[in-house]
Amino acid sequence: MTRPRAKAGARAHHAGPEELVHTAAMARMFYLEGKSKTEIAEDFGISRFKVARTLEAAVRDGLIRLEIRLPTELDAERSDALRIRYGLSHALVFRSQTDDPDGAALVTHRLGAVTADLLAEIVTDGDVLGLGWGPEIDVLGRELTRLARCTVVQLCGVTPLQPVDANVVDAVRRAARVARGAAYAIYAPLLLPDGKTARMLRRQPGIAEAVGRFSQVTKAVITVGGWGPGLSTVYDALSESEREDYRRQGACAEVSGRLLNAEGQIVAPELSERIIAISFDELRRVPDVILLADGAERATATSAALKTGLFNGLVTDTAVTEHLLA
Structure with a gap:
């Protein structure tokens, strides 16, 4: 099975500094402040689906790392x-x-x-x-x-x-x-x-x-x-x-x-x-x-x-x- 070829002229996405800052702000608002995706979308003037995709991509790409920490004795x-x-x-x-x-x-x-x-x-x-x-x-x-x-x-x-x-x-x-x-x-x-x-x-x-x-x-x-x-x-x-x-x-x-x-x-x-x-x-x-x-x-x-x-x-x-x- 061969891999699909990338479209001519296509290149890997590299987040710019503004996108990184916006993503970090969204992550802080969602994970630390408890705001909903709808509220975050209103703050940034984008759709809540865009917020969801941004957060999912940030977790996937390692910009956001989620840790679950329990007391060491609990399994x-x-x-x-x-x-x-x-x-x-x-x-x-x-x-x-x-x-x-x-x-x-x-x-x-x-x-x-x-x-x-x-x-x-x-x-x-x-x-x-x-x-x-x-x-x-x-x-x-x-x-x-x-x-x-x-x-x-x-x-x-x-x-x-x-x-x-x-x-x-x-x-x-x-x-x-x-x-x-x-x-x-x-x-x-x-x-x-x-x-x-x-x-x-x-x-x-x-x-x-x-x-x-x-x-x-x-x-x-x-x-x-x-x-x-x-x-x-x-x-x-x-x-x-x-x-x-x-x-x-x-x-x-x-x-x-x-x-x-x-x-x-x-x-x-x-x-x-x-x-x-x-x-x-x-x-x-x-x-x-x-x-x-x-x-x-x-x-x-x-x-x-x-x-x-x-x-x-x-x-x-x-x-x-x-x-x-x-």
Whole structure:
């Protein structure tokens, strides 16, 4: 295929000094001052189509260089890929620092900090913010410095291996102080010995008041646990025989105290009767539910959690993202 010949006498266009100055002025007005192309056209006495062509040519020829600068820890490309792949409204990916000896702790801290910034951005006056359980939530509470005026509700009990006033309860209190709103905490374990004890505790005045607010939650933040030691509150609280029994049933993830298989389906529904936490049916009615996940060891669990259809938001690291996009 041959190239078309240039017309006789035609020569490459070279912008003169006046054209360059005019182009620079148009660029300043459009990109920095926020003027429309129609307004710029009126200023220069030309058509808005001429303004559009001038700006497009300036970008193409390098006279105007557009830079997109994000904080170094945020991965814009993977964030957008996750948003598209899973149909998410909120998707944030930050770069993992796995080569550091304290890499896991740093990733968890970064996850909580990025989520705190996200909540400061999307929570509006009058929202009811629900917070789940996990070390990421503890970091989130400590990192929150600004939040619209809202109510904060604890969405589940805490691990029975720690005092009931620790971590998630403190995170709820801190978030409510920043938001200048009411706090509804749950002073009870997440997992109880049997369903009867769980039902009795749910009726206790303080706990019942928090549980009664689940239906009012407008934005929720939930963590995901993997099925292994140190990866799930429920896993750590069960006996070895129970862990293996649920593993044989396909458990690979834990969300809000419920166990999921790789397809995002609940396994061991009888265990749910021993849980004090917001239910999946209640979560489905929340407009914004954001999942927090960090570490390659939680990648499979994160995939299972997303398959539930509960979440329209995800904050995670590159290690989890690579698995989700593979």
